[in-house]
Amino acid sequence: MPTIRVDLFEGRTPEQKKNLVKGITQACVDALGSKPENVDVILNDVKRSDWATGGELHSEPKKS
Amino acid sequence: MPTIRVDLFEGRTPEQKKNLVKGITQACVDALGSKPENVDVILNDVKRSDWATGGELHSEPKKS
Amino acid sequence: MPTIRVDLFEGRTPEQKKNLVKGITQACVDALGSKPENVDVILNDVKRSDWATGGELHSEPKKS
């Protein structure tokens, strides 16, 4: 506790993910006073063909 | 906002997913007055071997 | 299956929610061929003070 779930587009590098979980954990420590070992972060890679904004999947070509 | 997450069995075609996110987005526009660009839909494919109803995974043969 | 979770700002009327779940369910029927009785929709009211975009909670006054 806290437990954080991140939905993000797939394709991030291991280095990016490593920095992301480090930064989010630090934010919990700084803002909430959490002990780092109590912070869980779960990353969920989402394909562009599985995420829509405005009714359009992000795998579809943008309308202009 | 709103943000919608859909757990569905894997195996849907891109066309089905495209229609699904369009329909869900339209439902938010019609019912809530949301602006389409504020509606996010995330699809989460679930294997039949990862979804159980009544204690039986959907990958198991049905009892008769 | 499918199971849909909707995060939305609190304050919607019962009528709006009723129309929303009806529309989302119909979208699943139309796009996926789901039987209506297999479609579950769970609504999750979120306070403006619990939802942030761009690092600002929606309860905070907009910067201009």
Next chain:
Amino acid sequence: MPTIRVDLFEGRTPEQKKNLVKGITQACVDALGSKPENVDVILNDVKRSDWATGGELHSEPKKS
């Protein structure tokens, strides 16, 4: 209802998953009086490289 989502490390055998959903479903029946057919369990395999505790992904070598 209830609907249960389980985030677990990937790599469990089909037999383990089968026993897990059976046990969780039985817990709902015993504790809540749920009918088994109303209990849905969705398993979500998470890679060790997508789960962090204490700011360290579980794919990283442990500090000693």
Next chain:
Amino acid sequence: MPTIRVDLFEGRTPEQKKNLVKGITQACVDALGSKPENVDVILNDVKRSDWATGGELHSEPKKS
């Protein structure tokens, strides 16, 4: 790890919830060999007016 989230109708007694989390945790121990202290269970009370099946909120009178 594992982390379990349970969406259930509101109105359960503390005793029912206590038994539920105990049973789910034991299921993880038995099926996965998890250490109990690594099992997190989060309960999410859902109002009948926020859960729909077949397009009808569970707060609505059943059609006959």
Next chain:
Amino acid sequence: MPTIRVDLFEGRTPEQKKNLVKGITQACVDALGSKPENVDVILNDVKRSDWATGGELHSEPKKS
């Protein structure tokens, strides 16, 4: 995208939440190169009586 959901114990102050979403958003900007306006953070307050670790709700007195 990304969209972040945080389950945390209820009782945090508005100031703590404000700092938390700011820090998490900054972590996404720094690690992923996200535009701040594309980062959504949803906070979910959880009662101690709805969160269990090791099969014990956090509202129960600790065993010694």
